[in-house]
Amino acid sequence: MSDSTITPVFVRLKLSLLRNGLRQSGGRKAAYIASAVFALLFAALQLIGLIALRGHAHVESLVVLVAAVLGLGWAVMPLFFPSGDETLDPTRLVMLPLRPRPLVRALLTASLVGIGPLFTLCLLIGSVVAVARGGAAFAVGVVAVVLALLVCVALARAVAAANVRLLTSRKGRDLAVLSGLVIAIGAQIVNFGAQRLGASGLGELDPAADVLQWVPPASAISAVHAVGEGSYGLAAAQLALTAGALAALLAVWSRHLTRLMTSPDGSTLPAAESAARERTSTGLGRLLPSGRTGTVMERSLRYVWRDPKTKAAWVTSLAIGLIVPVFNAWQGTGSVYFACFAAGMLGIQMYNQFGQDTSAFWMVAMTISSTRDAYVELRARALALLLITLPYATLVTVVTTAMLGDWKRLPEALGLSFALLGAMLATGAWTSARFPYSIPQEGYKNVAPGQTGLAWISIFGGMIAAAVLCAPVIALTIWLNVSAEGEDWTWLLLPVGTAYAAALTAVGLRLAAPQTARRLPEILTAVSKG
Numbered sequence: 181m182s183d184s185t186i187t188p189v190f191v192r193l194k195l196s197l198l199r200n201g202l203r204q205s206g207g208r209k210a211a212y213i214a215s216a217v218f219a220l221l222f223a224a225l226q227l228i229g230l231i232a233l234r235g236h237a238h239v240e241s242l243v244v245l246v247a248a249v250l251g252l253g254w255a256v257m258p259l260f261f262p263s264g265d266e267t268l269d270p271t272r273l274v275m276l277p278l279r280p281r282p283l284v285r286a287l288l289t290a291s292l293v294g295i296g297p298l299f300t301l302c303l304l305i306g307s308v309v310a311v312a313r314g315g316a317a318f319a320v321g322v323v324a325v326v327l328a329l330l331v332c333v334a335l336a337r338a339v340a341a342a343n344v345r346l347l348t349s350r351k352g353r354d355l356a357v358l359s360g361l362v363i364a365i366g367a368q369i370v371n372f373g374a375q376r377l378g379a380s381g382l383g384e385l386d387p388a389a390d391v392l393q394w395v396p397p398a399s400a401i402s403a404v405h406a407v408g409e410g411s412y413g414l415a416a417a418q419l420a421l422t423a424g425a426l427a428a429l430l431a432v433w434s435r436h437l438t439r440l441m442t443s444p445d446g447s448t449l450p451a452a453e454s455a456a457r458e459r460t461s462t463g464l465g466r467l468l469p470s471g472r473t474g475t476v477m478e479r480s481l482r483y484v485w486r487d488p489k490t491k492a493a494w495v496t497s498l499a500i501g502l503i504v505p506v507f508n509a510w511q512g513t514g515s516v517y518f519a520c521f522a523a524g525m526l527g528i529q530m531y532n533q534f535g536q537d538t539s540a541f542w543m544v545a546m547t548i549s550s551t552r553d554a555y556v557e558l559r560a561r562a563l564a565l566l567l568i569t570l571p572y573a574t575l576v577t578v579v580t581t582a583m584l585g586d587w588k589r590l591p592e593a594l595g596l597s598f599a600l601l602g603a604m605l606a607t608g609a610w611t612s613a614r615f616p617y618s619i620p621q622e623g624y625k626n627v628a629p630g631q632t633g634l635a636w637i638s639i640f641g642g643m644i645a646a647a648v649l650c651a652p653v654i655a656l657t658i659w660l661n662v663s664a665e666g667e668d669w670t671w672l673l674l675p676v677g678t679a680y681a682a683a684l685t686a687v688g689l690r691l692a693a694p695q696t697a698r699r700l701p702e703i704l705t706a707v708s709k710g
Contacts, residue, residue, distance in 0.1 A: 186278065190286040196295045216295050223302035230306030239531050240405045241389035243307035247328060247398040247492045250300055254332040255339055257296075280434045280441070288430075291333045307401050313408030320415060327422045328397035334429040341436035344688040393418065395427035424687045472547075476560030483536060489619055490536055492528060494568075501525035502576050509583040515677070516586050517690025522576035523597040526569040527604025527646070531639050533561050535619050539708045545700050555693035558609050562685060565605070573597045592657055599653040602681025603646035604690020611642040613695035616702075618709040631709065649684055653677050686696040 203209075230246075232237045291297065308321035391401035402424040468474035483490045487562035501522035508514030534541050548554050577597055581590045615638035617631040627635045657673055660666035696703070 183635050185281050187289050190290040191293060193305075193401060194290040198294070199541045218301075219295050219299050220324050223299045225305035227302045229688075230303070234310045236310075239310050240402065241385035243310050243400045244392050244402050245385055245618045246303055246307055247401045248392045248395060250303060250328075251332055251395075251397045254296075254300070254336040257336055280438045282432055283437060284434050284589040287337060288333060291337060292329070297333060300332055301325070301329055304401070310402070311405040317404050317408040320407045320419070323419065324400035324404050324422075324515060327419065327426060328400040331400070331422060331429065332395040334426055334433060335584050338429045338433040338436070341433050341440065376469040394421065396422040396700065398509065404594040412707055460625070472553075472556050473560040476557055477564040477567070480561050480564035484568075487536070497525040497529060498572065501572070502579075505580040506583065507577060509580050514580065514584060516577070516581050516584060516589045518581040519573070519577035519593050519595065520597045520600050523569065523573040523601040524604065524643075525565050526565070526572060527601050527608065528639065528643075530562065530565055530608025531611055531642055532615075532617060532619070532635070533558070534703050535612075537707060538619060540662075541707050542704055545704050548697060548700060549572065551694045551697045554613075554696035555689060557610075558689050558696065562605050562609065562689065566601075569601060570598075573601060589670070589674075591674035592660075592677075594655060595673035595675075596623070596650070596657060597677075598674075598681040599650050599684075600646065600681075602684040603649040604642070605681075606649065606684045606691075607642040607645045609688045609692035610695065611638040613692045613699060613703065614638075615641075616706040618707050631706070634706070653680055 209302050230239075230243065236242075304325045308318070312318045312321045389402075392398045399418040403415040403418035403422075404475055406412075406418065421479055468477050485491065501524075504521045505514060505518035508518050534544070537544060544557065548557060563592065574594065574597075577590065577593050581593065615634045617627055617634040617638065619627070653673070653676065656676065657670075660670050660673065
């Protein structure tokens, strides 16, 4: 195969991968089409919005920030979504007689095929139209759009090539669980920024834009504005900076491709050594109780650390449980009671305890021969969860209270958080035995086909029941706050909420244990379907 024919072959290969992926199932095709329509509709709305801002005094700051965010998104995409594009893994091409430079050119061209590049192109075109003034600016805008788009794609490819050994390993794929954290934090930052911009205007972006205008690919869009202002030297420098960044990224990408094509893969050796060290380590076990309780607790904690699906659920819950109260307190619109969100998000982890074991639950089922065994199993799982949730809920409550300066309400906020956590542990234990469902290990689904109804009943039904169980503590809190003499006694809500949570948890475990022992065959069948 000659170098001149590589590029069209790779473009056809990318199109074939997309087409064959859609042929696997009707659900995948529907999901892809729906996501494509949503992404393109959003891009079209952004394009119209940017064009509508044409002539605004501070629109340059906005488009520079948009271009910088696009570049950041392309840089982190391979790290958080390594399985999103099969062509991001160049090790699949090691057996082909291809030279690095033609291969880089072919892969770069093939990378321009897809929803992501089209979405980026729409935003870049809208940014250029928003700031371009005069024919020269529009002419430079064409070059700027091409350079910015190529920088984004080359950045993603260079990052993927530099980390491909990590991304294709088990621990590397676990990086995807951080996407929930990034999305949660990003959503709150965008919300906070939108509120600030709505109150102060786009002028708030000027200081950031003054710095980002020299960071590719934002520098290319800033060059278009500079031409419209008559600053041709500044525009030339910014375009040259973008072109230089593109050349540097292509060189880095080519060097990593050469290394991947010619060096052996020894990435599994350190992993094997690390696994051997972990197997000989008993540090965690020494800190836990002896007997079955300690064994179950250690197993549950190791699931949190090692199982990708369990880790993803925990990371997301920890992040959202902190972000919601803290960001609301930061904006001055929060309340100490928002800290209960942390206990609520972490309490969800008690639901579907046996489904988290998937088909491995049969080994647990073999050790349960009585109600007592089932009770110890559930109690140990609840204790493992409390090792994380109890200090974390306390920390979030204290931080939220400190940010609001409302220390008087700290005891009642903690009491409510503990009562909610105890109620969710109780209902979670019972629904785990009564409405178990399977969690598929492959893909992004958290419920096996045909078990969606069970999941809804287990989680949302249990959450409603937990809210009802918390009603006495909530009613006591309201009464003490509205009563003229009750404000001096609100500190009692901390011991009352703690004792109530402990009682709820104990009763819930006692009720769930006989259900678990009696329904072991049904539970095993339900959690093994995935």
